[in-house]
Amino acid sequence: MNIQEALLEYCLRLGDNSLIIGHRMSEWCGHGPILEQDIALINIALDHIGQARNWLTLAGELEGMGRTEDDFAYKRDAHQFRNLLITELPNGNWGDTIMRCFLFDTFNFYLHQILQHSKHDGIAAIAEKSLKEINYHLKYSSEWVIRLGDGTDVSHKKMQNALDDLWMFTGEMFEADEVDNLMLEESIGADLQQIKEAWNDYVREVLEEATLKIPENNWFQKGGKQGRHTEYMGYILAEMQFLPRAYPDAVW
Amino acid sequence: MLSNEELEKEFQAKIDAEIKIEPKDWMPEAYRKTLIRQISQHAHSEVVGMLPEGNWITRAPSLRSKVILLAKVQDEAGHGLYLYSAAETLGVDREDLIEELHTGKAKYSSIFNYPTLTWADIGAIGWLVDGAAIANQVMLCRTSYGPYARAMVRICKEESFHQRQGYEIMLKMAKGTPEQKQMAQDALNRWWWPSLMMFGPPDDKSIHSAQSLKWKIKRQTNDELRQEFIDKTVKQAEYLGLTIPDPHLKWNEERQHYDFGPINWEEFYQVINGNGPCNRQRLKARIKAHEEGAWVREAAIAYAEKKQAKKTAA
Numbered sequence: 405m406n407i408q409e410a411l412l413e414y415c416l417r418l419g420d421n422s423l424i425i426g427h428r429m430s431e432w433c434g435h436g437p438i439l440e441q442d443i444a445l446i447n448i449a450l451d452h453i454g455q456a457r458n459w460l461t462l463a464g465e466l467e468g469m470g471r472t473e474d475d476f477a478y479k480r481d482a483h484q485f486r487n488l489l490i491t492e493l494p495n496g497n498w499g500d501t502i503m504r505c506f507l508f509d510t511f512n513f514y515l516h517q518i519l520q521h522s523k524h525d526g527i528a529a530i531a532e533k534s535l536k537e538i539n540y541h542l543k544y545s546s547e548w549v550i551r552l553g554d555g556t557d558v559s560h561k562k563m564q565n566a567l568d569d570l571w572m573f574t575g576e577m578f579e580a581d582e583v584d585n586l587m588l589e590e591s592i593g594a595d596l597q598q599i600k601e602a603w604n605d606y607v608r609e610v611l612e613e614a615t616l617k618i619p620e621n622n623w624f625q626k627g628g629k630q631g632r633h634t635e636y637m638g639y640i641l642a643e644m645q646f647l648p649r650a651y652p653d654a655v656w
Numbered sequence: 657m658l659s660n661e662e663l664e665k666e667f668q669a670k671i672d673a674e675i676k677i678e679p680k681d682w683m684p685e686a687y688r689k690t691l692i693r694q695i696s697q698h699a700h701s702e703v704v705g706m707l708p709e710g711n712w713i714t715r716a717p718s719l720r721s722k723v724i725l726l727a728k729v730q731d732e733a734g735h736g737l738y739l740y741s742a743a744e745t746l747g748v749d750r751e752d753l754i755e756e757l758h759t760g761k762a763k764y765s766s767i768f769n770y771p772t773l774t775w776a777d778i779g780a781i782g783w784l785v786d787g788a789a790i791a792n793q794v795m796l797c798r799t800s801y802g803p804y805a806r807a808m809v810r811i812c813k814e815e816s817f818h819q820r821q822g823y824e825i826m827l828k829m830a831k832g833t834p835e836q837k838q839m840a841q842d843a844l845n846r847w848w849w850p851s852l853m854m855f856g857p858p859d860d861k862s863i864h865s866a867q868s869l870k871w872k873i874k875r876q877t878n879d880e881l882r883q884e885f886i887d888k889t890v891k892q893a894e895y896l897g898l899t900i901p902d903p904h905l906k907w908n909e910e911r912q913h914y915d916f917g918p919i920n921w922e923e924f925y926q927v928i929n930g931n932g933p934c935n936r937q938r939l940k941a942r943i944k945a946h947e948e949g950a951w952v953r954e955a956a957i958a959y960a961e962k963k964q965a966k967k968t969a970a
Contacts, residue, residue, distance in 0.1 A: 423719075427714060430713045430714060430722075430726055431713075431714060433706060433710040433713055433726070433729055434703075434706035434707050434710040434729070434733075434941070434945070435710075435941065435944070435945045436945060436949065437945070437946075437948070437949020437950075437952035437953055438949060438952070438953055439703065439733055439736055439737055439740075440737070441949075441952070442706075442733050443730055443733045443734060443737070446726055446729060446730040446733065447730060449726060450723060450726050450727060450730065453719060453722055453723050453726065454723060456719065457719050457720075457723070460719075473719050474718050474719055474720075477719055478717075478718075497948065498948070498949060498952050499952070550959075551955060551956055551959040552952065552955050552956075552959075554959055554962065555954070555955025555956065555958045555959045556951070556954055556955045556958045558951050558954070558955070559951055559952070559954070559955030559958075562951065643714050643715055644714060644715065646715050647715060647716075647717035647775055648717055648718075651833065651835055651836070653833050654717075654832055654833045654835065654836050655828065655832060656717035656718050656721055656775070656825075656828060656829075656832075
């Protein structure tokens with residue numbers, strides 16, 4: 405794998421994370437627990453989709469084959485998507501969604517904090533712009549994890565359950581492969597080990613305040629970054645890609 | 657102290673002088689009730705209206721169109737919030753209003769009981785449904801109750817943006833492939849008549865109209881607004897190259913308006929009374945969201961109380 409190939413992969417991972425978690429969050433639209441939180445979740449979904457557009461457009465420019473953001477979003481099959489597994493899991497209840505956001509947002513925050521200083525100008529620029537939004541996402545999900553974890557007995561149980569369900573999908577974030585290593589060597593990408601430490605500290609701190617217990621399980625699921633997904637991914641794409649697939653000649 | 661009759665006279669004099677009524681001002685009980693009914697109905701419509709459009713967010717055919725639709729639905733949720741707040745200035749609780757929606761006591765715009773079957777429906781809703789809503793809302797920017805009028809000014813700005821976005825979808829589809837054009841025509845066929853019904857029953861059948869006009873809650877009649885909307889929309893349909901599904905539609909030189917065919921008021925009343933294609937689903941979706949969200953709301957309150965207790969103890 406050369407640097408150009410790794411760079412493209414790297415952008416797709418960033419773009420696909422945003423696109424797929426944004427897709428999941430948009431499913432909440434109109435179904436949230438209270439109108440204010442409906443608005444907040446739509447807002448965050450909008451940020452994610454907006455970020456996805458930036459990353460996928462950059463990916464198209466780097467590739468130089470004329471592919472657009474929509475070509476990447478609508479014309480790839482599941483094995484060509486590079487998002488983390490945690491982003492594609494079903495929403496579950498509102499607490500499950502918030503816990504997923506929290507675990508991912510923490511990772512995303514530290515990742516973008518490093519990427520804003522990337523040697524690659526395009527990556528640095530998008531990261532810097534996204535960071536303001538991600539900062540808010542993390543604040544929002546952290547506050548809700550604490551509120552629900554330390555709320556009532558019912559909410560506490562639901563949040564502990566959410567954490568137990570999601571924990572096995574967190575390890576993948578920090579699992580460096582050839583792409584990550586190459587990007588790190590070139591000072592383009594982030595050091596996942598460094599992120600892991602920061603992530604651990606912050607997640608522990610918040611979960612402690614939320615009176616939640618970190619699961620002991622250390623066996624993690626992985627594969628999303630390389631295109632091996634969960635069973636859910638195919639359904640996301642079937643839904644998301646329906647129109648451009650059914651009417652390939654149409655412009656929308 | 658003034659008698660009720662004197663107060664009412666003074667109130668009507670204010671209205672006639674175009675002075676806005678504010679929350680703390682004296683107002684007839686019936687005026688207050690009418691406003692609560694109308695504003696809460698309007699708020700519910702915004703919130704229920706998120707459902708038919710939300711139905712296509714995950715299937716929007718481009719990322720740009722997805723972002724536009726998400727932002728639009730978010731605006732609607734925001735409109736719901738302003739309107740619930742405006743209603744609360746009249747001394748009611750949002751929670752009680754929502755309860756009335758869920759028990760079927762309060763109504764919402766009947767248009768949202770129709771299904772969104774294709775992507776063109778998202779265009780048609782923006783173009784026709786938001787278009788009809790704007791006609792009504794522009795009038796409401798001058799309504800006599802201050803908080804309602806001010807909420808409407810903000811809402812109108814966003815709604816006209818939505819209408820342009822809807823029209824843009826229609827334009828792309830009407831000028832697109834034969835399949836897209838067919839979807840656009842089909843959407844127009846299905847949404848045209850329900851959009852005309854949005855203005856409410858004809859003036860001679862409208863039970864609330866006369867009093868609302870006197871109080872300047874409304875400033876134009878249902879039929880006037882409906883005619884204005886039709887006159888404006890016919891030309892837009894022509895530009896799209898689509899046919900409005902009304903064989904009686906014809907320019908009347910003498911009236912300087914379009915004549916149009918009879919509206920199926922039987923369908924209108926059936927849908928209002930619960931027999932539309934999606935009434936049950938829409939209400940169930942709202943109730944489900946509310947019930948499944950109860951633990952979240954309760955936890956938020958419990959947490960806030962704990963925090964407060966700690967603060968007090970410290």
